[in-house]
Amino acid sequence: MAGHAPVGGHPAQHSFAPRGGALPAAVDARGSRISSGGGPAGRPRPVTSRARVSVPASSGNLGAGFDVFGLAIDVRDEYQFEPSSRDSIEPAGKFLKHVPRDTRRNLAFRAFRSLAPAAAGPYRLHAVREIPPQGGLGGSASAIVGGLVAANHAFSLSLTDDELLRRATEIEGHPDNVAAALLGGLVLTVQADDDLHAVRVPFPDDIGIVVVVPGYHVPTARARAVLPTNVTRSDAVSNLGRSAMLVAALQTGRYAELRVATQDFIHQPYRAELNPALEPGVQAALDAGAYGAALSGSGPTLIAFAPKDRTMRVAGAMADVAIDASSGCETYVANAAETGAAVMEPLAST
Known part of the structure; x- marks a missing residue:
């Protein structure tokens, strides 16, 4: 799709621990660590980066693959975060009435804030909702992945797909939809003790x-x-x-x-x-x-x-x-x- 760039390289197999283990410290575009006090010397640092992310719908299970199979479908929501004078949400799209405007309830906003450094000021979210809200097409997974990927880009966190998928699974509670929304294609996820393994399989184009x-x-x-x-x-x-x-x-x-x-x-x-x-x-x-x-x-x-x-x-x-x-x-x-x-x-x- 024109104008789209993948989040990062998507290796065929991903393995990581969905619980525990610290995520890498947030860094700015120059590689300086962003502490809870702001800049390297503890001074507040204004964060001005914007981010716009497109995320596909997803279908879980596909019949017998209960809680294992997830397939990305090319119906897409968009999430744009930009600095503002206050936290706010502007819904748009076919299903705009189903976008929560309370930043404490909106999954995309909550996911974004979960990765944002303490120095980040207020943000406005422009959410374009095209994924049907009735259920079964991964609307919540799209929102979670959209918020996480936007924060990863806006704050130059350099989190890998494995780390983003781990965080998304912790928020969503199960990995099948978030894995497909993040990686695209047909994704199989398997839990092994405390590890989660995800393998992306190309889906036939015919x-x-x-x-x-x-x-x-x-x-x-x-x-x-x-x-x-x-x-x-x-x-x-x-x-x-x-x-x-x-x-x-x-x-x-x-x-x-x-x-x-x-x-x-x-x-x-x-x-x-x-x-x-x-x-x-x-x-x-x-x-x-x-x-x-x-x-x-x-x-x-x-x-x-x-x-x-x-x-x-x-x-x-x-x-x-x-x-x-x-x-x-x-x-x-x-x-x-x-x-x-x-x-x-x-x-x-x-």
Whole structure:
């Protein structure tokens, strides 16, 4: 995308401890340490840097990859931070009414402040919200990553992707969406004791993505609460096989296998009662020619993978189901976002 620059080099594999361990000290553009008292001699230092960041939406789970798979989708929010006379938030975009204007509640602003040095004065956030707010497309992950990347750039902190991902996971509580929003593409995250490992996998560019967002809302906390504490061995094995099959199908071009690979046994059956569009929506997508379809995150959003010449047909079929199940829907035909969070040229001050 013109005007976008990746946050930094994205190695194929990331490994770090999500809890504990100090982040590098904040430094300014010249490499001088920024202490809590301001400049190197303790004198207050005015911070005047601006930062503008574009962050993609993301879909978690993709069926069987519960809390492991995250896919960046090229619907993007933007966050521009600039020095101001007071802390404030200016919302814009299609879903501007869903941008919290209280700086204590706004996730992007809170994430930005969590990395800002004590010398940083008041800031104004111009937030452009294009990611649907109903749930299932990583809106909170986008905000968190946007705030962290903006602070990293504005204050020349030089934090690595691993460090940013660790901080984002601590704020979000789970890594799948924030990993995709930060790194782009398809990202697999695995927790091993206190370490978190993230591997980015290229997503085929000949697969179209259809996203349908029903008009009802499913709170993430409620969607988590309906899940069982334990699962059967057969369900666990079924999900293991399907999650491995999904990666293999994408990498070998055997897309027809996505019909089975996007099936799930450990979260979607339990969340169906909260998502009336889920089961009929998935079936409608398959009947219309999709390779596979699943609940996006905890819902209510649905995601389908289809040949690019069938995406509009699939979108129409899924939208009909969503409209029947709710007061309306948002429908998107999109591509995977191979670029994750990207620093952009700041817009002129308003």
